[in-house]
Amino acid sequence: MKVVLNEEMRKIDKTTIEKYGIPGIILMENAGLGVVEEIIKDFKRDSNFTIICGRGNNGGDGFVIARHLYNKGYNVKVFIVGDSRDISKDALINFKIIQNLNINITNILDEKDLLKLKEGILSSTVVIDALFGTGLSSEVKGIASEVIKYMNKYSKYIFSVDVPSGICGDNGQVCSLAVKADKTITFGLKKCGNILYPGAEYCGELILKDIGIPREVVDLMNLKFNIITEEIVKDSIPIRKKDSHKGSYGKANVIAGSFGMTGAAILTCKSALRSGLGLLRLYIAESLNFIIKTNVPEAITVPLGEIRKGVIGINNIREILEGTKDADVLTIGPGCGNTSELSEILKRIIGEVDKPMVIDADGLNVLSKNVEWLSKKKSEIVITPHLGEMSRLTGLSIEEIKRNPIEVAKNFAQKWNVITVLKSARTIIASPKGEVFINVNGNPGMATAGCGDVLTGIITGFIAQGIEPLKAAIISVYIHGLTGDRVAEKKGEYGLVAGDIIEKLPYTIKDVIGR
Ligand SMILES: NC(=O)C1=CN([C@@H]2O[C@H](COP(=O)(O)OP(=O)(O)OC[C@H]3O[C@@H](n4cnc5c(N)ncnc54)[C@H](O)[C@@H]3O)[C@@H](O)[C@H]2O)[C@@H](O)CC1
Ligand SMILES: [K+]
Structure with a gap:
């Protein structure tokens, strides 16, 4: 609309x-x-x-x-x-x-x-x-x-x-x-x-x-x-064929989680898998591997040598880059920690990976010190900043962004040629071509830690399934908000946690696409 x-x-x-x-x-x-x-x-x-x-x-x-x-x-x-x-x-x-x-x-x-x-x-x-x-x-x-x-x-x-x-x-x-x-x-x-x-x-x-x-x-x-409506969403999710296998629904590589922040990785992985993704590979510091394995058995983990406890370093870049060759999307950032190690990894990834990417959370925090890296990118990138992250990326105050969120998201998307998902009470998705999609569902119960990781996971899952990144971002934001509303309908807004959205996600997708 x-x-x-x-x-x-x-x-x-x-x-x-x-x-x-x-x-x-x-x-x-x-x-x-x-x-x-x-x-x-x-x-x-x-x-x-x-x-x-x-x-x-x-x-x-x-x-x-x-x-x-x-x-x-x-x-x-x-x-x-x-x-x-x-x-x-x-x-x-x-x-x-x-x-x-x-x-x-x-x-x-x-x-x-x-x-x-x-x-x-x-x-x-x-x-x-x-x-x-x-x-x-x-x-x-x-x-x-x-x-x-x-x-x-x-x-x-x-x-x-x-x-x-x-x-x-x-x-x-x-x-x-x-x-x-x-x-x-x-x-x-x-x-x-x-x-x-x-x-x-x-x-x-x-x-x-x-x-x-x-x-x-x-x-x-x-x-x-545009306002995002169910029709846009419904028509964009591909039908699953009877004659298919896990390879048919994409491979997603995810770099998420660090010591003390494995939860972000778990939420991202779970929601990607719950959105219909075929296969997920998580790159994680070896000491954290066990936690991931026990919480998301469906994920394949790639345990990496660590620089410090629970933190991976640039010495792993070869393995990460090699792994993207057969992947359909690479997601980086949730719970990685705002570290110089992540900064080095992100710089190489942006400059070398030619698969669609999703950058969120700490990925955006390190990017905000070096936004110009985006001009070297080789692929389509979706960024998912909340207001604080957008403020760091643009140098504008949160108040300035709130005063004109459409303009800010649109300008950033056009200036850096990235699909920009500016998350707030009305999440705005802006494309490099100047299109804007405003989401009107969702509720204040979703303003809690982890809900952003869930959105990143859903976007990852849909891109891996072959949906073009802009459309994947639009669909994901809508389904994420709608699922949050359905949880709030039953549980209220106070007790809503990110994990509830993941649990309800399959039902929302089923109802929206009618199968
Ligand atoms: N042909 C059209 O353009 C149509 C317009 N429609 C209606 O017309 C509205 C737009 O009409 P207008 O463009 O005439 O504008 P408005 O009627 O919204 O406002 C203009 C009037 O407000 C005054 N004004 C503006 N800012 C002010 C301020 N800060 N303090 C004090 N006075 C201020 C102006 O001097 C002017 O008298 C729409 O919102 C809609 O309701 C509808 O009738 C449909 C057709
Ligand atoms: K009026």
Whole structure:
């Protein structure tokens, strides 16, 4: 499912109006009707409505909503924030209609008008927030910010029109303050700000309404941002043939685990195997071999001589490189330790291995000191940083990344030509070609140690099975999140641990692909 930036939505509206001759006023009518359709599902005829409108087209949608609710016999009050002489073109047509209908309209120009607003809100069952949509252009200040405070403080139930006012449609950031809606009805396509946090939380329940934008217009735009859906995932996992053997499902080589961190290796290996992988080889310090063998008997281990207790060194590089010749993927990083030994190994691997690679955790920590190694890579690489790791890789603060995760992931993917999986509450996958895939499942219960290792294992397993790395990353992130949600459904979010996701993984895959 496509998702858009404000500017893209404006272009879509403009093309619809100018190229296809569908007047903006019709789109506005459809938008308003879409909201009314949702309202009447939830609220009976004795409900009272306060509709708070800005002077742009978002306010115009509000005027349409006011008219239809009034015609249906609901009690409606409209408040306009700012001078009504500045109302924009299409909105003005609808404003004049509600004037002609003698609907109760109040102007909010300054603080002295706020008392009327407070009374209006307190006497209403529902408040409709049609103050700002995709046209919000800066921080909210002055009287508008007071109006938003009043909405949040005194409303019983808020419907936001398109985007909660005060939320930036591009990145979901709060522009100093924003409306906390119970439901948001967005039009045509979901906006990034509806999906990314904190915007997603401010939306409450999000509903997408068709407003009559021709399909051709959307196709023409060549939109690059997507929400991951089950359809994308379902169609990408290959069918297992009856006449097959373990070689048919790929070989994965994994470098993970060190003294004190064998758990990361175990979780990575187990989840790779649970995702349908044929054969897994783990390169591990010899003193840790026994722990792995007893915990993941299905893994083949390659015990390596150690430099220090439980840490392998560059002296093993020949064996590691040799082993990649018949492998389909090489994964490096989980639980390896942020050591100079790993750094040396990673440098050689990036420069010499021509098989797809997954770099995670300590692999990223050592890479962050030498990102330029990526320019020497011989293969497709997937990196899976969480916000802290992305901060180290880019030199940006975590706050900066959170403010614009799509841009940060996209820029990194394009600059270094790597598939970038930026993990957070909304994991973002960016490709070197500028495509972006946003994952919307998963839950806070998954914010625990080990869940990242599980994701790395799943990606490893799917790449080994022959799925191209970008697709493998997309599928894995979705299935990982969905499995976490299924675990949380039964166990709740508090007791969820990474191992639970591994246990449930086969069932999720079975249900998603339907076999
Ligand atoms: N033809 C179209 O473009 C359509 C637009 N639609 C609606 O129109 C919205 C976009 O309309 P607009 O582009 O007119 O923009 P908005 O109505 O979202 O906002 C623009 C208005 O807000 C004011 N404003 C912006 N930032 C401000 C700030 N920080 N503080 C105070 N005032 C501020 C501007 O001066 C202007 O009056 C969409 O979100 C959607 O709800 C729908 O009606 C469908 C069709
Ligand atoms: K709004």
